[in-house]
Amino acid sequence: MxxxxxxxxxxxxxxxxxxxxxxxxxxxxxxxxxxxxxxLAADPPxxxxxxxxxxxxxxxRVLAEKARPVLREGGLLVExxxxxxxxxxxxxxxxxxxxxxxxxxxGDHVLHLGDGTAPEDALPWVRAADPDEIRAEDPVxxxxxxxxxxxxAVHEARGGPAPDDxxxxxxxxxxxPHDLSLPLLPPEVTGGRSRADLxxxxxxxxxxxLWLVPHGTFGEFAAGDRPDADTGxxxxxxxxxxxxxxxxxxxxxxxxxGVLDWTAAYRVRDSTGTxxxxxxxxxxxxxxxxxxxxEARHGPRRPGLGRDPIGRARYRLAPTLGTSLNAxxxxxx
Amino acid sequence: MTxxxxxxxxxxxxxxxxADGGGGRAHRTDFHGGRLERAGADVRIFSGPPPxxxxxxxxxxxxxxDPGGAAAALAALRTRFGRGxxxxxxxxxxxxxxxxxxxxxxxxQRRRVWSLTGDLRTRGGRTVPVGRSGRGPGAARLPEPAWLxxxxxxxxxxxxxxxxxxxxPPAVLSPQAAGVLLHEAAGxxxxxxxxxxxxxxxxxxxxxxxxxxxxxxxxxxxxxxAHYDRDDDGITALGRQRIxxxxxxxxxxxxxxxxxxxxxxxxxxxxxxxxxxxxxxxxSNLICRPGGTAVDELVENVGHGLxxxxxxxxxxxxxxxxxxxxxxxxIRSGRRTGNYxxxxxRERADVLTRIVELGDRGEFTDNALCGKDRQxxxxxxxxxxxxxxxxxxxxx
Numbered sequence: 001m002x003x004x005x006x007x008x009x010x011x012x013x014x015x016x017x018x019x020x021x022x023x024x025x026x027x028x029x030x031x032x033x034x035x036x037x038x039x040l041a042a043d044p045p046x047x048x049x050x051x052x053x054x055x056x057x058x059x060x061r062v063l064a065e066k067a068r069p070v071l072r073e074g075g076l077l078v079e080x081x082x083x084x085x086x087x088x089x090x091x092x093x094x095x096x097x098x099x100x101x102x103x104x105x106x107g108d109h110v111l112h113l114g115d116g117t118a119p120e121d122a123l124p125w126v127r128a129a130d131p132d133e134i135r136a137e138d139p140v141x142x143x144x145x146x147x148x149x150x151x152x153a154v155h156e157a158r159g160g161p162a163p164d165d166x167x168x169x170x171x172x173x174x175x176x177p178h179d180l181s182l183p184l185l186p187p188e189v190t191g192g193r194s195r196a197d198l199x200x201x202x203x204x205x206x207x208x209x210l211w212l213v214p215h216g217t218f219g220e221f222a223a224g225d226r227p228d229a230d231t232g233x234x235x236x237x238x239x240x241x242x243x244x245x246x247x248x249x250x251x252x253x254x255x256x257x258g259v260l261d262w263t264a265a266y267r268v269r270d271s272t273g274t275x276x277x278x279x280x281x282x283x284x285x286x287x288x289x290x291x292x293x294x295e296a297r298h299g300p301r302r303p304g305l306g307r308d309p310i311g312r313a314r315y316r317l318a319p320t321l322g323t324s325l326n327a328x329x330x331x332x333x
Numbered sequence: 334m335t336x337x338x339x340x341x342x343x344x345x346x347x348x349x350x351x352a353d354g355g356g357g358r359a360h361r362t363d364f365h366g367g368r369l370e371r372a373g374a375d376v377r378i379f380s381g382p383p384p385x386x387x388x389x390x391x392x393x394x395x396x397x398x399d400p401g402g403a404a405a406a407l408a409a410l411r412t413r414f415g416r417g418x419x420x421x422x423x424x425x426x427x428x429x430x431x432x433x434x435x436x437x438x439x440x441x442q443r444r445r446v447w448s449l450t451g452d453l454r455t456r457g458g459r460t461v462p463v464g465r466s467g468r469g470p471g472a473a474r475l476p477e478p479a480w481l482x483x484x485x486x487x488x489x490x491x492x493x494x495x496x497x498x499x500x501x502p503p504a505v506l507s508p509q510a511a512g513v514l515l516h517e518a519a520g521x522x523x524x525x526x527x528x529x530x531x532x533x534x535x536x537x538x539x540x541x542x543x544x545x546x547x548x549x550x551x552x553x554x555x556x557x558x559a560h561y562d563r564d565d566d567g568i569t570a571l572g573r574q575r576i577x578x579x580x581x582x583x584x585x586x587x588x589x590x591x592x593x594x595x596x597x598x599x600x601x602x603x604x605x606x607x608x609x610x611x612x613x614x615x616x617s618n619l620i621c622r623p624g625g626t627a628v629d630e631l632v633e634n635v636g637h638g639l640x641x642x643x644x645x646x647x648x649x650x651x652x653x654x655x656x657x658x659x660x661x662x663x664i665r666s667g668r669r670t671g672n673y674x675x676x677x678x679r680e681r682a683d684v685l686t687r688i689v690e691l692g693d694r695g696e697f698t699d700n701a702l703c704g705k706d707r708q709x710x711x712x713x714x715x716x717x718x719x720x721x722x723x724x725x726x727x728x729x
Contacts, residue, residue, distance in 0.1 A: 021375040036358040042366050044381025209607040211347050211362040213709040214423045214448035214702055253651025312707050
């Protein structure tokens with residue numbers, strides 16, 4: 001039986017919107033001598049990544065300066081990091097992977113997430129947009145993070161993803177610390193281990209905080225937070241010239257009639273450019289009904305952030321959806 | 334270490350056993366790492382021992398259950414409750430130490446907890462969630478005859494259950510079901526804000542329940558799943574504290590951080606699922622003082638209504654409280670009928686103000702799992718009697 005050893009190092013520096021710094025410095029190891037059994041351990045990190053702090057702060061300062069006219073008192077979250085993965089089979093190194101990455105977020109709206117160290121040049125807005133800019137007839141678009149929030153709410157209501165939805169490996173993520181290459185290995189290398197077996201080890205290796213919790217309780221080892229497959233069947237069209245783009249949604253409460261009340265971060269797009277919403281909006285709608293109004297995809301899938309009240313936040317690729325909804329019908333008074 | 338630094342270090346052994354259609358799988362974990370915080374500044378998360386000069390003595394955790402015995406017990410459960418069942422058994426044994434300003438002398442805190450989670454399949458093919466957890470070794474608890482009998486009866490009844498009609502019938506909740514609503518509606522309401530903002534002190538003196546209800550929080554309660562003499566901020570627990578008196582919130586539960594922001598004293602309720610995560614204000618053991626009425630009498634006093642045997646997946650967000658009604662039973666003319674129902678409790682956060690009568694005997698619920706802000710604890714206890722509500726909003 002093939003013995004597998006996976007070593008994962010993750011170093012990162014995250015600068016919060018208020019400029020506070022948090023560092024991550026982890027070295028984790030998973031070893032398996034036979035299918036169905038893994039031993040995971042945490043080791044002292046063996047290298048310092050001093051340049052990451054400088055890089056994160058530099059990007060944060062540059063973006064803060066660029067965004068100041070729009071964000072005013074607010075700020076962006078910037079994380080610069082590196083993951084290194086080494087996989088050995090029977091003592092032979094079969095894969096090494098080293099990825100530097102950069103994450104930039106405006107709240108739950110992922111502005112940039114990718115390999116490398118340079119953010120995209122342009123910010124997705126050029127001005128601030130007050131709620132009174134929104135017109136009742138503005139079509140409503142759901143950005144990737146908003147789509148993930150709606151999906152999570154639908155899955156919670158029905159107890160999981162659609163039964164015929166193909167499961168995606170949970171270790172696949174656009175966020176490198178949650179993404180492992182192990183599932184890419186050919187079966188002859190992994191000694192006949194099942195995909196689920198490998199995925200579970202990967203999931204644990206991606207986040208040691210999961211090691212100390214009751215398992216099987218909040219969606220780890222599951223792929224239930226992806227948009228359902230039928231979202232991918234929608235036609236790809238150009239976005240309307242003017243629209244209300246909902247970037248993120250957080251459930252606030254449920255009305256007496258059982259309809260969810262959401263807090264939304266948003267943008268208003270028109271011919272003068274895109275304005276970043278000031279302050280939260282309130283939306284009202286059952287998640288399944290809001291999703292059922294989707295009629296098109298606008299542009300390629302982009303990273304979004306899906307939140308869970310008790311599980312960890314997950315980054316997933318998701319499209320921006322165009323809907324048949326308009327702002328007048330969807331915004332709560 | 335400077336006066337403004339807090340360092341938390343943990344060594345933890347863990348094991349996860351899974352029994353499902355793919356056979357048995359097992360993971361064993363050996364974690365050593367920690368979290369260093371500088372007040373108002375940065376946070377550092379690390380694996381391995383803390384870097385100098387933050388070395389803290391950390392003894393070895395207690396060894397875990399014998400994996401062979403736990404795997405055999407889990408496999409036997411799956412065999413007994415159907416091949417479609419999927420069960421996780423998780424156990425953790427850890428030693429955690431925290432040092433910094435405002436904490437007492439660093440003293441290792443040992444923690445040994447377990448959980449059984451997953452889904453059981455009834456003979457009729459229905460899925461019933463299972464959640465059990467507690468303190469100490471768990472493998473010997475898996476085959477407990479009393480629990481097996483209870484679950485066996487529950488599955489048989491679920492198979493016969495019909496969807497509940499939407500409405501708001503008067504109801505008697507079993508101690509387990511009452512514990513879910515008390516935990517969600519009053520316990521979480523009593524917790525301070527995780528990062529201190531918004532300051533929630535305006536909640537003090539709010540009515541959260543009917544005037545019969547008195548609630549305490551006690552990390553040292555006998556038989557309670559939570560059991561600690563220092564919380565994860567290193568604050569010494571002073572024992573039982575009253576949080577709801579005659580239905581009114583009189584004290585909030587605080588971590589060191591939430592207390593500082595609220596201008597209050599910490600209450601030794603700072604709890605973290607992992608040392609890598611910041612302690613949050615959390616309940617320890619929530620205890621509802623019993624009344625004086627036997628369960629049969631509570632049922633008789635309902636007349637026509639609903640007896641709630643079991644709730645699961647309780648959640649509070651905003652001003653709503655929801656839970657899955659795993660099993661209810663119709664009450665007619667003051668008697669339980671054997672007509673079982675399933676559905677969902679969908680309530681407002683003031684649901685406890687409709688409490689009109691308390692049972693005469695409190696008992697700890699067997700599920701002490703509680704998730705909040707992405708942190709799941711195994712050992713958040715709730716001790717409740719059966720409770721009668723004047724109305725309980727339910728849907729099918």
